[in-house]
Amino acid sequence: MNELVKVKFELEPENTLNSSTETLWAMPLGNNLYRLQNSPFGAYGYSYEDVVIAEGTGIPTVVGLYENSGRSTYRALLGVGVLEAKEFKKVWGKLESIGCTYEGLESNLLSIDVPPDADIFEAYSYLEAGEKAGLWDFEEAKCAHNTEA
Template identity: 40%
Template sequence: MEADLHNLVDEREGVFKVVVSLPEDAWHNFSSELLWAEALEDGTMRVLNTPFFAKGLSYQDVISIKVESDGIFFNSVVSSGGHSTYRLIRNESVDDEIFKGRWGGLAELGCTYESFLIGSAYMYAIDVPPSTDVRKVYSLLEAGEKDEIWDFDEGKYAGSNY
C-alpha cells in the first residue's frame, strides 16, 4: 500500500527520513539506517547528511525512493553529488586532544563529520567535498590508522578532481 509522501514529512518542513536497508551480516548489527533527505520536483530526493553505515551513498547524492505505508525507502542512487564518504572508529585509548590534533589536517582539507557513540567507541561519518583532493584525505586516514588513532573504511569514493 502506498502512502502520501506529505504524510511522512518530518517536523522540519520538506525534510524526510529515508530508510536504507543494510546487509544482514554487517559487523554493527543494524538492519537499517535513517538518512535525512529533501524532496525534489522530479520525485527523487537529495541526501542531506553523511551515512554512517550505508555503502555507496554520500551527502548530496540524488536518490530514487519507494513510498510505503510505513516509511520512505531508498531504492537507488540516481546521480552522485560528488562527495566521498569515509568512516572511522576512534581507538578507545585515544583522548580528545590527540584525536582533535589528527582531525585538524582533515578539517583543513574541507572534511566535516557527524559522530556518535557505538558501544564504548566513537564512530565518525566523514564527508569529503568534491573540491577536496581525496588522495590527501586518504593519506591522512591511512596515517591515523597506522598510528592506531583510528580504523577507517570507505563508504563511497566519488572520484577525484585532481
C-alpha cells in the same frame, strides 16, 4: 520550502551498525527523488547531498542513486576516549583543513564527508596516518572522487 523527511536504507547483513536498516534525513525533490542531508553510517555507495530514488509510503526505502554529489564517504571506528585526545585533534585538523567534516555516532563511529573539491589522495593519507597512529580503523563507504593519476 520543503521540510526534511527520513528515507530508509536496507543494509547488508554485515555492517558497522549491526542493524538491518538505517534512516537518513533527506530533502524531497518530487518524483520519488530525495537529496541526502547527512552522511550514512551503515549504507555503502551513498554520500551527503547525493540524490537518491526512494519508494514506498511512510518512510520511503532507497532503491538507487539518481545523481552523484561528487562527495566521498569514509567511516572511522575510534577507540574509547580518542575523540577527546590531543593526537585526534591534530590528525583531524589536517582533514578539516581540506574541507572534511564528520558526524559522530555514540562518539566512537564517525562518518567522514570528503567534499568534491578536496584532494582525495591527501584525505586518504590523513586517514591512513590516523590509523597508523592507533586513533581509528577506517573503511571506504563510497569514493566518488577521480582516483586516476
